[in-house]
Amino acid sequence: MASPTQEGTTEPAQSGGLPQFDPHWWPGQIAWFSVIFLVVFLLMRGLFVPRIGGTIEARDAKIEGDIADARRLKAEADAQAAAAAAETAQARAQAQKLASDARAQAKADISASLAAEEAKLAETTEAAEARIRAARDEAMGNVRSIAADTAGAIVAKLTGQAASDAEIQSALAAKA
Template identity: 50%
Template sequence: MPGHGDDTHAAGGQTGAHGAGDHTTGTVGTTEHAKDHGSGGLPQLQTEHWAGQIVWLLIIFTVFYTLMATVFTPRLRKVISNRGSTIAEDLANARANRDEAEAQAKDAAAETAAAHTASRKLAAEALARSNAEIAAQTAAEDTKLNARLSEAEARIRAARDTAMAHVTEIAGETAQVLVEKLTGKPATAAALKSAFGKVS
């Protein structure tokens, strides 16, 4: 029986050694799998891929630079140039319009001043003509009035002379009657005339 126990123990030892070997093999496989998994996670960090990445980067940069230099930059430069030309043209038109407006304002001011001067001149001339016409009419009316006054004075003098002549005749006749009644003798014309001459 001791021999049977030794065989069993030996078999158990072989089984344990085999199990330990399988466990070691599994651990090594797991570590290698982890290394493979870790190395395949970020290819851009692996040096063996850098050459291709640099080549593609250069190709993309070259294409982008070519597009910028031949397409986008000329278009942008053309747009900026056209915009600058448009702005410059607008500014020039604005300055021209401003200068034209200022010139028109100056012309309008000059025309207004000339119109005011002309209107004042016309008003002065009209006033002078009116004053001259009024003076002429006044002189004519004064002349007519003086003529009428002269005529009236002449008529008054004539009427007065006529009245005085009649008064003298009436007074002579009255005096002759009174003298005749008082003296009983008729008064002579020479005596009456002499008496009236002394009275007058």
Template identity: 50%
Template sequence: MATPDPHAPTAGDTHATTEAEHGSGGLPQFEFQHWAGQIAWLLILFAILYVLMSRVFTPRLRRVLDEREGTIAGALEQARKVQEEANAQAAQAKADLADARASAQRMAAEARAKASAQAQARQAAEDAKLAERMAEAETRIRASRDAAMTHVSEIASDTASAIVEKLTGAAPKASDLNAALAAAKQGAR
């Protein structure tokens, strides 16, 4: 009969053998003998991530943010220019209207002076012609003003739509845009 080896593990000693092979039986990262290597790898990975963040990712993000800020500033500046242009056109339309009224009043005064010197029948014909000219002048002025104001509304609508689309990435609904422009017109009056 063979004698059993006193150093051979028995069925109950397999757990003890596993602990002896792996150290204290706990997690290896909590053992002091592994800390130097873990700290070295931690420092190496931290340095790599720091270099990547500072040299690659952060400059790219900064470029994107600066480009976005520039685009928004450009759109706002363009909107301001369009608004100034619209205000200048409105002021010009008012000046043209005042000139046309002054001209029409001057023509009316001349026509009345002329008509008073002529016969009653001639005076009635001249007054009718004068009224017709004033109506035409007013119609032309009104048409010019309406055309200018139509362009202002279109420009404001296009600019607002472009800004909203640029900021949100989605085009606004026409009904929402028209409602916002109508509210802005009411607020301006």
């Protein structure tokens, strides 16, 4: 591509490459690099690094505080767990004692009730046995008269004559 020159002639443009690599521009580039480096360095040193450092220190302090709080809360939780375990053990022991006392009371009540029922049963049995003895004695008292009546009826039937009461009583006395 041709470009016009001051003289009006057309000559090819010279390609000098990148201006950064041209030694003719280096002193200006070094000066601007030094100024920009100094400004960035001063901003970093005076403004950004202290803020970042303060943020990091605040973050570390917060983390350490949180860890300390967590340890304190863990210690409190462990203490509360130990207290709860002790209360549970005490409640369990109290419940076992209460159950044992209830069992003992129930056994005592059952024993007393059983003794009372056995006493009633013994009394009822004794009364029944007395009634049986009285009925047996009454029946045995009537057996002699029944035997005498039966023997008189048998003798009358077999012999055709009635036996006297004295004969029947002597016969019964001989058999007894």
